[in-house]
Amino acid sequence: MTHYELLYIVSGKIAEDDQKNITNQVESLIKKLEGNSTLSESLGKKKLAYPIKKNNNGFYYVNEFDLNKNQLKELEKNLKLINEIIRFLVITKKPVSQEEIKKSAKGGSAFGGKEAKKAEKKKHPVKSSSPVKKETKVKKTKKSKAKEETAKEKEEKKKKEKVSIEELDKKLDEILDKDITD
Numbered sequence: 001m002t003h004y005e006l007l008y009i010v011s012g013k014i015a016e017d018d019q020k021n022i023t024n025q026v027e028s029l030i031k032k033l034e035g036n037s038t039l040s041e042s043l044g045k046k047k048l049a050y051p052i053k054k055n056n057n058g059f060y061y062v063n064e065f066d067l068n069k070n071q072l073k074e075l076e077k078n079l080k081l082i083n084e085i086i087r088f089l090v091i092t093k094k095p096v097s098q099e100e101i102k103k104s105a106k107g108g109s110a111f112g113g114k115e116a117k118k119a120e121k122k123k124h125p126v127k128s129s130s131p132v133k134k135e136t137k138v139k140k141t142k143k144s145k146a147k148e149e150t151a152k153e154k155e156e157k158k159k160k161e162k163v164s165i166e167e168l169d170k171k172l173d174e175i176l177d178k179d180i181t182d
Contacts, residue, residue, distance in 0.1 A: 001036070001066040003095040008079065008088035012045060012057030019059055022084050026063060029078050035067035038095075052086045056176060064093065 010022055023040065030037050043060035052058070067075065072090065079088050 002069055002072075003038075003064065003066050003093050004072070004090055005093040006063040006065070006079075006088060006090050008061050008063075008085050009048075009052070009058035010061065011053070011055050011084050011086050012059060013055065014059070014084050018084065022082065023061055025082065026061075026079070026085075029075060030063070030065045030067065033067060033071040033075055035065045035071065035075075037063060037065045039064035055086055058086060066095075 006026070008026070010019055014022070023042075027037050027040060039062070041062045043062060045057055045059050047057055048055065076088075076090060079085060
């Protein structure tokens with residue numbers, strides 16, 4: 001048996017009760033094909049990067065399971081038949097034990113933990129070839145002061161003119177929702 005991870009997106013237009021039915025249906029498919037489900041998790045509702053089958057939002061779900069390689073095509077075929085699932089991806093994955101998860105959470109793994117950072121520092125110590133120079137104060141002329149003031153004024157004007165990203169997102173969502181409903 002091989003360990004797999006299945007990520008699938010359920011249409012954002014589906015009610016919560018129906019979503020539970022879909023997740024149960026996916027798990028029963030895995031069991032029907034003599035697989036062993038090890039993890040089933042909801043990642044929540046997220047906005048899609050682009051519309052998929054006229055959906056702008058979707059509910060993301062992750063399942064990890066063990067299954068025979070020859071049964072994988074049958075699983076994919078059955079997943080395509082579930083209309084509420086708008087996208088799915090199955091990948092092979094190395095099974096991770098609970099001890100490895102705890103170790104990586106503490107920072108003691110090769111995934112960028114404390115020991116990995118210490119080892120990296122030992123490989124490439126930072127050495128300065130030149131002595132540290134003292135900072136010297138430079139007197140500013142009237143012209144340079146005036147230039148700085150005008151530059152600051154320009155930056156303030158730009159900040160006032162700019163619209164926040166949140167406001168743009170709200171306006172975009174309103175426009176897209178209007179187009180869909182029309």
